[in-house]
Amino acid sequence: MTESVVEVSDLRKNYHGVEALRGLDFDIRRGETFALLGPNGAGKSTTIEILEGYRDRTSGEVRVLGVDPQRGGLDWKARLGIVLQSGGEQGNQTVREQLRHFAGFYPNPRDVEEVIASVGLEAKASTRIRRLSGGQRRRVDVALGIIGRPELLFLDEPTTGFDPEARRQFWLLINQLKSEGTTILLTTHYLDEAAQLSDRAGIVTDGLLVELGPIDTIGGAQARIPIVRWTRDGVVREERTERPGEFVARLVLEGEPDRLEVIRPSLEDIYLELVGAADAAAELATSTEGASK
Amino acid sequence: MSTATTTLVTPARTVTVGLSRxxxxxxxxxxxxxxxxxTFLFPLVMLTIFSVAFSNASFGKDAAGHSVSAAAYYLPGMLAAGVLLSGLQNMATDIAMEKSDGTLKRLAGTPLSVISYFIGKIGQVLVTGLLQAALLLVVARVLFGVALPTDPAHWVTFAWVFLLGVATCALLGIALSSVPRSGKSATAVIIPIVLVLQFISGVYITFSGLPSWLQNFASVFPLKWLAQGMRSVFLPSTFQAAEAGGSWNLVGVAIVLGIWFVAGLIVTRLTFRWIRKDS
Structure with a gap:
């Protein structure tokens, strides 16, 4: 039940003397959806590209479907689905031609028409990819990622350029893939998306995993304490409390408060707090370093 | 769950997928x-221009004393240029572009074998090169009244020179595709090479009219030999006297093209990668 599909320990990567990854440890279990979150340049894409076999690590251990990605052969690749960040390909084929062609690479592909329908491109199936909008091209990328019926699906910012309806439809598709047992590694800038889709998340800042855990406990219990916010005499006041109802009841005794809100911190709030704290710590470290020189 | 996939890398499958490509x-x-x-229409355009521009000129006489027209004279050179464009120029710019626009990166993440990819590329060059040669021959015959050889021996020579030329140029194109730093600069890097080769190899300018040091230099490269092989098929035997050593030297054609074929194969084998890691 706890079979690991991805195993990463003490993963490090240096580019020309710069440490892009400074020792990451995490596992992804079979059937799980795991989100890798973090600001631009934190090391998310480097990590995912090492797992996909596109980059070589400097040190550490990595196993993807039991194989070292630096030695993954065609049989290994046939079990993966990869949705990269978007490229600028010519797009001279139609959606259907492209999917039918790629389906031929895999031993047990999905049905082409079903995949086209599942990404909502039925009306564009006979259109050349170059004539599609950015969001539609992105859906073709997703379709190409799942055409081979992967055991493990990598999604690197899959919904960039999607309109809200396309994003909802994409969430349905991911939930369907999850129900079929697909393991998914997701990176995204949309934290509502991460909260909606993933079981666990890791937050990377500056090449380190600063937080790792189930999506509904990430950041710790402290970070999830509700906030009561109201205004009195033109001043905004806040109180964090585990018992907001009781607190509001007492507040009301002093008269109806202005602009009363009870806020439950979203993943986004928690994330911003964690990333902000990490940034502040890094800044402090550099400034003390500078001072000591 | 995953044991069924070990049958993926079989020669039959590699060929089937390659043909689909x-x-x-x-x-x-x-x-x-x-x-x-x-790449496809360019030699045809050049043949038309030369044939019309020099329509009243005579480029020599055959054994029976008939005058050789501009179209007949330029046809072999244009066939050779077509092989060079469809093979080398097309492959070099196409693959450089695919490298930089993410096509190869996408393919690298799929179970497509490099061999299947190359079957697709070389197949494309072969088919488009054949169509191009057929178009040149038909236009030369129908529009410009060029008499084509009737004996099988000439066509056998044409077949092997064409096939060896296409294969060599395609491989050299693949090898050269790693030279341009980006897809956008590919045409700027490749087209001058191709153009200079055409001028010094007897495609546009009569080879025997070049200074001998330039002839010697051009003889290092395959296009000169490809054009010579084509002349042996389509020009009257009286023209043989104008060649170096007074002979078509088909053995030389086979040897030089063969050496470049092997060189292209080795360079491709050593340098081709789906992606540059850590670039």
Whole structure:
């Protein structure tokens, strides 16, 4: 039940003397959806590209479907689905031609028409990819990622350029893939998306995993304490409390408060707090370093 | 769950997928307007220009004393240039572009074998090169009244020179595709090479009219030999006297093209990668 599909320990990567990854440890279990979150340049894409076999690590251990990605052969690749960040390909084929062609690479592909329908491109199936909008091209990328019926699906910012309806439809598709047992590694800038889709998340800042855990406990219990916010005499006041109802009841005794809100911190709030704290710590470290020189 | 996939890497499958890529590549090629013009139609345009511009000139006489027209004189050179464009120029710019626009990165993440990819590329060059040669021959015959050889021996020579030429140029194109730093600079790097080769190899200018040091220099490269092989097929035997050593030297054609074929194969084998890691 706890079979690991991805195993990463003490993963490090240096580019020309710069440490892009400074020792990451995490596992992804079979059937799980795991989100890798973090600001631009934190090391998310480097990590995912090492797992996909596109980059070589400097040190550490990595196993993807039991194989070292630096030695993954065609049989290994046939079990993966990869949705990269978007490229600028010519797009001279139609959606259907492209999917039918790629389906031929895999031993047990999905049905082409079903995949086209599942990404909502039925009306564009006979259109050349170059004539599609950015969001539609992105859906073709997703379709190409799942055409081979992967055991493990990598999604690197899959919904960039999607309109809200396309994003909802994409969430349905991911939930369907999850129900079929697909393991998914997701990176995204949309934290509502991460909260909606993933079981666990890791937050990377500056090449380190600063937080790792189930999506509904990430950041710790402290970070999830509700906030009561109201205004009195033109001043905004806040109180964090585990018992907001009781607190509001007492507040009301002093008269109806202005602009009363009870806020439950979203993943986004928690994330911003964690990333902000990490940034502040890094800044402090550099400034003390500078001072000591 | 995953034990059934070990049958993926079989020669039969590699060939089947490779053949499916031939159709895919040809479709892409003809849907790309600039490649159709600059590699497919270019020799035809040049043949037409030369044939019309020099329509009253005579380029020599055959054994029976008939005058050789401009179209007949330029046809072999244009066939050789077509092989060079469809093979070398097309492959070098096409693959450099695929490297920089993410096509190869996408393919690298799929179970497509490099061999299947190359079957697709070389198949595309072979088919488009054949169509191009057929078009040149038909236009030369029908529009400009060029008499084509009737004996099988000449066509056998044409077949092997063409096939060896296509294979060599395609491989050299693949090898050269790693030179340009980006897809955008590919045409700027490749086209001058191709153009200079055409001028010094007897495609546009009569080879025997070049200074001998330039003839010697051009003889290092395959196009000179490809054009010579084509002349042996389409020009009257009286023209043989104008060649170096007074002979078509088909053995030389086979040896030089063969050496470049092997060199292209080795360089491709050593340098081709789906992606540059850590670039």
């Amino acid at each position: 031939v159709g895919y590549e040809i479709r892409s090629y003809f849907r790309q307007g600039d490649s159709v013009f600059f």
